[in-house]
Amino acid sequence: MSLQQIAPHRENAEIYTGEAVCKQKTLELLDKINLPKGLLPLDDIVEVGYNEATGFVWMKQKKSKVHRFRAIGRSVSYDGEVTAFVEDRRMMRLTGVKSKELLIWVTISDIRIQDPSSGKIVFGTTTGISRSFPVSAFEE
16 A cells, blocks of 8 residues: 555544553554454554554554564564554455565565454455464463
């Protein structure tokens, strides 16, 4: 998504700065949309923005980060800025997140919990390929 497409969604957004406040707001957002709190293990977050009217959210951190989710044996890369459109149990049009599959980094564009009773969270790519994992692997 280009900057021109994103700019209108940043208008009228609630914007927070400061590491402690941003970490808290990120956790509150994940809780609000019913996704696991360990899904975005970002560090040194300098800005969080949320436009409730459009569902657009962004998180900026000082530098990119690679996190290893041991429970599923996967490394995930988070860019300096992560953006998404959010709704209940879903993050769509996600940018700034990649998962390492075998030897290549694959862009993650969609995260959703279709059926909460299944205990599964589904990660989709821009090519339409998806994988599901236990929600518990992403709990704090």
